Amino acid sequence: MLTAFAVAHLAPTTWLAATPTASTPEPTTGSLIRRGYLAAAVGGAVAAALYGLATGTAVELDYNPYLKWTLGAAIPLTVCAALIAATAPRIAADALPTWLALTRPAVTHAIIAAIGIFLMRAALTLTTPIDLTGMPGLAGSLGAALLGAATALTASRSRMLRTITAPGLAIGYALVFSYDTSSALIVGYLVALTWWGLRLTAQTLRLAFPAVGTALHRLVDRSSG
Template identity: 75%
Template sequence: MRLRVRDLTSATVLTACSLALLLQAVLTADITTVEFRIIGVRTSLPQLGAAGALAMLTAFAVAHLAPTTWLAGTPTTSAPEPATGTLIRRGYLAAAVAGAVAAALYGLATGTSVGYDYSPYLKWTLGAALPLAACATVIAATAPRIPATDLPTWLERTRPAVVHAAIATVGIYLMRAALTISPPVDWTGMPGLIGSAGAALLGIATALTASRSRTIRTITAPGLAIGYAIVFTSNTSSALIVGYLFTLTWWGIQLTAHTLRLAFPTAGQALRHFIDKQTS
């Protein structure tokens, strides 16, 4: 097991992506006031949800770093299972709690910043993070049962795809900038072109996150990029972001299912045998 530069920088990059989406949603909020009293606020709720989901993904990156560092620093091919299992259990359980708390703080901070009821913001930031928190909790409970020989391969798969998340962040940021005529659109103009480019980037990130197969990625990424760029409008931008949030949740479910298969290999074999017996 090797400790790579991206392992050390992934949490920092994901934190920057999460905060960028949060700050843009807050700073570009359209606040309606009557006699100095705020009666309404319009901003991108799905974008706040994406910020909360990326905060949880940051927690995943931190949880992944502890056992990776342990195995990389061990002179033998595998570390003692109790020590590695403890790191995994504590790391992913802490990730579930810390990520959910960070997402909740995002919602509360948004309500405080715009001076309005925080309930809708909290629902989106926390709602987008909780499915991933549930996945982290299941991983914390089951991953320590994975055989020591399978841990390096499992850790390689659990590494969050930072590049995919960064592409999605840039895409969402550009879409919001195009709709609110904020930087960099107000510097360069061409909101339609920049918004469509952002939607295309979000489509690529969605395709890359949804599957690990190179063949499927090669087929779906160009199609989603073109499709997202064509359908991008102020009315469809939220749906495009929601699609990415569902894809992030699917990534967490796939990771959890893979962990369960490694932790309980005989259970899967017994289930397949039972199904074959019932269908025969």
């Protein structure tokens, strides 16, 4: 799903970067954004479903547990991508660079989380690389620490909050990691990833409908007054 977001972000970014001296027509850029994020919504969900089905086929077990994980993680981001596809083309041309900076996908954080989850699962199932190193406890705690750090980095854009929460969550995840808590730790990261998608959607709506945001601010100011 994040790969689909990255591809959707790449199309309008490349278009704008290729024409630095000319004004980019809004319909052209809007069409790229609409098509890119609509493709991300559909393609990401289909890829998640296929991955769950393929995993069930590989282990020759029921598909439901794997589809629950893959689709459960993908559907919230699918909805976010669909909303972005519908509303982002309304963003004014002068606000597009700001919006594109906000939409950079959290791919690096996802890679850190993926490595962490891989080490956690390897420690619990005693598979590669644990079967070679023979240190399941250390590898599992290291994986949990990476997952905790990725969760903190994904949940916030603030450098200060990241500096404070990333070490704390890394240590906390490492300390509580066990067979019983591993799924909860993964769900914690998926919640942070969903929050990333919701925050991006909210920022898109704010830029696409600036008058609505101004009106809400006025209502809040009047209420507080």
